[in-house]
Amino acid sequence: MNSSNYSQECLFTQVDTFMMSFQFAVSIPTFILGLILNSLGLWVFCCCWKKWTESSIYMVNLALIDLLLLISLPFKMYYSTQDRGQEQKGPWCAFIDSLYFVNIYGSIFTIVCISVDRYIAIKHPFKAKVFRSRRKALMVCGIIWVTVWLCSLPVFVSHPSDKVKCFHNLSDNVWSTPIIVSVEVFGFLIPMTVMVYCSAQIILTLQNRTQGEENWAEQVACMRVIAVNLIVFLISFTPAHLGILLQFLVRQHIIVDCSMKQKISLFIQVSMMLANINCCLDAIGYYFITKEFREKNLKNLRKTFSSAEAHSE
Numbered sequence: 484m485n486s487s488n489y490s491q492e493c494l495f496t497q498v499d500t501f502m503m504s505f506q507f508a509v510s511i512p513t514f515i516l517g518l519i520l521n522s523l524g525l526w527v528f529c530c531c532w533k534k535w536t537e538s539s540i541y542m543v544n545l546a547l548i549d550l551l552l553l554i555s556l557p558f559k560m561y562y563s564t565q566d567r568g569q570e571q572k573g574p575w576c577a578f579i580d581s582l583y584f585v586n587i588y589g590s591i592f593t594i595v596c597i598s599v600d601r602y603i604a605i606k607h608p609f610k611a612k613v614f615r616s617r618r619k620a621l622m623v624c625g626i627i628w629v630t631v632w633l634c635s636l637p638v639f640v641s642h643p644s645d646k647v648k649c650f651h652n653l654s655d656n657v658w659s660t661p662i663i664v665s666v667e668v669f670g671f672l673i674p675m676t677v678m679v680y681c682s683a684q685i686i687l688t689l690q691n692r693t694q695g696e697e698n699w700a701e702q703v704a705c706m707r708v709i710a711v712n713l714i715v716f717l718i719s720f721t722p723a724h725l726g727i728l729l730q731f732l733v734r735q736h737i738i739v740d741c742s743m744k745q746k747i748s749l750f751i752q753v754s755m756m757l758a759n760i761n762c763c764l765d766a767i768g769y770y771f772i773t774k775e776f777r778e779k780n781l782k783n784l785r786k787t788f789s790s791a792e793a794h795s796e
Contacts, residue, residue, distance in 0.1 A: 493741035498749045502756075503563055509756050513763060514556045520766030521546040521553070537600050540620040544627065545593045549762035552586035555579050556759070581635040587723070588670050589631040590761060594716055595674045595681075596623055601709070602681035606688050634670075637662055658734040663727065671724040675717070682713040719761040726751030 524546045528539050558579045600620070604611050637657050656662075686709055689702045729747045732738045738747065 493744050495745060495748055498745055498752070501749070502752050505753065506563055506756060507560060510556050510560050510759065513759050514553055517549060517553050517762040517766070520763055521549050524766050535617055537615050537617060537620040538597065540617060540624060541593055541597045541600060544624040545590065545597070545765055548586055548589035548593060549765055551582050551589070552759060552762050555582040555586070559583070581632075584635050585631045586762070587720075587758065588634060589627055590765065591670065591674050591716075591720060592627045592631070593624070594712070594765070595678050596620075596627070598678050598681040598685075598712070602685055605685050658731055660731075660735075663731045667724060667728060671720060675720070678713060678716055682709050685709050715761070715764045719758050719764065722754035723751070723758045726754045 525543060528535075528543050528546075562576070562579075600615060603614050607614075686706045689706050689709075726747070729738070730751050733744055733747055738744065
């Protein structure tokens with residue numbers, strides 16, 4: 484989302500130089516760790532999970548969406564090393580750009596759906612059978628995929644036709660008021676509000692249930708997981724959307740100071756880069772922290788080692 488080329492009077496050479504080094508320092512570990520964790524998560528849910536639940540369907544969907552980001556990272560790193568004047572236009576460049584935004588909002592919507600699903604199961608257990616089912620979870624995941632791909636069309640269709648770098652200098656059509664307002668409101672503010680509300684209600688409900696119950700330790704651990712997931716969500720996506728808002732003000736010529744433009748350009752690129760780490764945190768938060776996943780994973784690993792030892796004997 485850098486806009487280094489849109490102003491001839493304000494140079495972003497130092498910002499671009501720093502971001503090239505910072506991008507490699509963040510993207511390479513993110514790619515390796517994210518690929519391992521999300522692949523492991525898919526393996527456990529698809530090969531080791533005996534009975535699929537609503538939560539496991541959402542988690543598989545989240546892992547698939549995160550893998551899209553991981554696919555785009557090597558191309559993003561490659562194009563960042565190319566000369567700015569080199570032609571990199573075309574459907575492929577626009578498609579890779581679109582993958583990047585599909586991941587961000589696909590992740591946001593899926594994480595919110597996981598939170599809503601937990602809220603219904605814990606806060607309204609008697610109504611859960613009406614609102615929750617594997618079929619409905621699959622339908623919701625399908626709607627998420629259709630929605631995020633449709634919403635990425637402005638990035639694909641409005642990709643600049645002149646010689647620019649991939650992931651840089653999106654057209655003015657993309658930075659139009661209706662699109663940015665929709666992104667901020669429907670892509671972040673509403674999901675964030677739902678996430679905060681559901682997480683708070685779940686924690687309050689579990690807190691009330693812990694009094695006098697034998698499994699209070701498990702419920703306290705669950706509350707911690709919910710709180711951590713909420714914090715990770717806010718840390719991952721709040722700075723990025725603040726950066727989008729600031730960059731929108733720059734593109735609308737509301738912010739014109741060159742020094743401020745440079746700081747905003749650096750801020751949005753760093754925040755978007757740090758948001759990429761969410762694909763690793765998703766795996767840790769939704770696959771390894773939960774007791775159910777950990778127990779099933781260890782159980783399957785024990786079976787694997789036991790089988791290997793039996794064959795060796």
